[in-house]
Amino acid sequence: MARYAAIDIGSNSVRMEVADKAPGSPMEIVASERVVTRLGESVFRSGKVSREAADLTCQVLAGMAARYQKLNVAGVRAVATSAVRDARNQAEFLQRASAAAGAPVDVISGREEARLIHLGVQSRWPQTRRVLIVDVGGGSAEIIASEGGRFGDAVSKPLGAVRLGAAFLASDPPAKLELNRMHEFIDEKLDGVARRFGSSHWDRAIATSATACAAACAIHRVPRSKGDLVDRLRMPAAELRKLGKKLGALDLNGRRAITGIGPRRAEIIVPGVSVLARVVSVFNLASLHYSAAGVRDGIIADLAARGVGSQRAQLSAEQRQEVARLSRRYGVSHQHSRQVAALARTLFHSLQPLHQLPLEHGKLLEAAAYLHDIGHFVSDQSHHKHSHYLVANSDMPGFTNRERELIAYLCRYHRKSLPAPQHASPQSLTSEENQALVRLIPLLRLADSLDRSHTQRVQSVECGIQNGQVTIRLSSPKGKDIDLELWAADRAAAVFRQIYGMPMVLAKEGR
Numbered sequence: 001m002a003r004y005a006a007i008d009i010g011s012n013s014v015r016m017e018v019a020d021k022a023p024g025s026p027m028e029i030v031a032s033e034r035v036v037t038r039l040g041e042s043v044f045r046s047g048k049v050s051r052e053a054a055d056l057t058c059q060v061l062a063g064m065a066a067r068y069q070k071l072n073v074a075g076v077r078a079v080a081t082s083a084v085r086d087a088r089n090q091a092e093f094l095q096r097a098s099a100a101a102g103a104p105v106d107v108i109s110g111r112e113e114a115r116l117i118h119l120g121v122q123s124r125w126p127q128t129r130r131v132l133i134v135d136v137g138g139g140s141a142e143i144i145a146s147e148g149g150r151f152g153d154a155v156s157k158p159l160g161a162v163r164l165g166a167a168f169l170a171s172d173p174p175a176k177l178e179l180n181r182m183h184e185f186i187d188e189k190l191d192g193v194a195r196r197f198g199s200s201h202w203d204r205a206i207a208t209s210a211t212a213c214a215a216a217c218a219i220h221r222v223p224r225s226k227g228d229l230v231d232r233l234r235m236p237a238a239e240l241r242k243l244g245k246k247l248g249a250l251d252l253n254g255r256r257a258i259t260g261i262g263p264r265r266a267e268i269i270v271p272g273v274s275v276l277a278r279v280v281s282v283f284n285l286a287s288l289h290y291s292a293a294g295v296r297d298g299i300i301a302d303l304a305a306r307g308v309g310s311q312r313a314q315l316s317a318e319q320r321q322e323v324a325r326l327s328r329r330y331g332v333s334h335q336h337s338r339q340v341a342a343l344a345r346t347l348f349h350s351l352q353p354l355h356q357l358p359l360e361h362g363k364l365l366e367a368a369a370y371l372h373d374i375g376h377f378v379s380d381q382s383h384h385k386h387s388h389y390l391v392a393n394s395d396m397p398g399f400t401n402r403e404r405e406l407i408a409y410l411c412r413y414h415r416k417s418l419p420a421p422q423h424a425s426p427q428s429l430t431s432e433e434n435q436a437l438v439r440l441i442p443l444l445r446l447a448d449s450l451d452r453s454h455t456q457r458v459q460s461v462e463c464g465i466q467n468g469q470v471t472i473r474l475s476s477p478k479g480k481d482i483d484l485e486l487w488a489a490d491r492a493a494a495v496f497r498q499i500y501g502m503p504m505v506l507a508k509e510g511r
Contacts, residue, residue: 173250442499
């Protein structure tokens with residue numbers, strides 16, 4: 001399971017999220033933080049990021065960077081949206097922000113922002129029907145059409161809560177003329193989107209962002225501190241319109257008194273809810289569902305899908321050359337060792353939700369796959385013990401002593417008994433290393449078993465984890481008999497069950 005960090009520098013707030021994400025599995029959030037910076041206020045009034053806003057934002061970014069850097073992330077992406085897109089001093093701000101965030105800050109287009117929002121919703125709450133998604137941020141609103149879980153058309157409009165407030169609302173409570181002008185502006189921007197998207201029926205409409213969360217909390221009378229409780233809840237169109245009218249008639253203190261509206265959100269909630277209320281009218285929607293997903297979730301899902309950082313789980317070219325050289329030196333078939341290594345890599349990545357080991361352990365498993373049989377050079381009898389000795393006492397450039405030691409123990413336990421208290425060798429490992437060793441042993445045994453005939457009959461493996469069971473499907477060329485591999489893998493599956501406490505089913509898929 002890879003760990004990623006995402007930073008979203010919005011017009012109203014900066015968000016940071018760190019999450020573990022494995023292919024085909026939901027993300028597990030490790031850390032999350034949101035700080036209101038109002039970066040867009042100065043941009044929307046003067047066209048530039050003010051020094052005060054830049055100083056605050058960079059201070060926040062530095063704190064977030066210090067936090068995610070301690071969490072051993074495999075990759076990080078930081079993005080800036082509407083306010084920075086519009087800022088005349090964009091280059092200067094980006095230089096400072098990138099240094100503070102510890103990663104290059106990308107200014108993303110409205111369409112890229114929409115793509116990430118859609119990806120975030122899909123990662124948290126997969127949709128298979130025709131869905132309309134609206135995200136009301138601080139500087140812009142992204143409106144997205146999705147069908148069958150696929151990102152379709154998307155439009156970004158200057159309808160963010162901070163931007164609209166700066167442009168139209170000067171009074172508290174807002175004057176009727178101010179509200180009318182703002183509503184006309186919103187309708188003007190939305191009408192074109194509705195015509196572009198067409199009048200097709202939407203199976204579901206979803207609203208994201210802090211504005212939508214505040215509206216959902218207010219409608220369902222949930223305190224803002226418990227905003228997680230409104231995720232996926234429905235906001236009827238009539239209730240949204242009613243809330244919009246109520247908020248527009250109140251002053252700041254009155255808005256702050258409404259359950260679910262935080263003190264800072266109350267400052268910009270009128271334009272934010274106005275956009276949501278106009279969306280349901282223009283698109284003739286019966287309701288909006290709130291989703292807690294956002295750009296940050298989309299960033300993490302995107303990093304995981306692209307395999308960012310996966311190179312940390314694989315041997316470098318120099319390391320692979322070294323273990324292959326050592327394997328050949330002791331007479332191991334290169335085809336067999338390479339096949340076992342490839343299978344081990346697949347198992348390590350596919351079963352990350354179970355073993356939950358840092359990516360760096362993947363390369364140690366791969367190295368052991370190349371070297372586990374070198375003990376045959378000494379003797380076929382107890383060759384696993386001879387493999388351990390040879391690896392532990394070999395010069396292996398590109399590996400630390402601790403890495404070489406753990407690789408040696410993996411070779412030692414690739415067959416026969418598992419580590420036990422009476423075995424002296426593993427006692428030199430730390431508790432974390434011993435835990436990693438135990439979790440990797442079944443994967444190495446399974447990979448080795450799947451080339452038991454040493455003829456590479458198993459072309460590929462596909463792993464699935466569902467309903468408390470691991471299913472491994474083996475593909476082989478048509479006419480190739482893999483009964484020997486299935487027999488050996490079934491024995492390795494018993495060890496897997498012993499270590500992971502989960503049954504494993506092996507299935508053959510002929511080609």
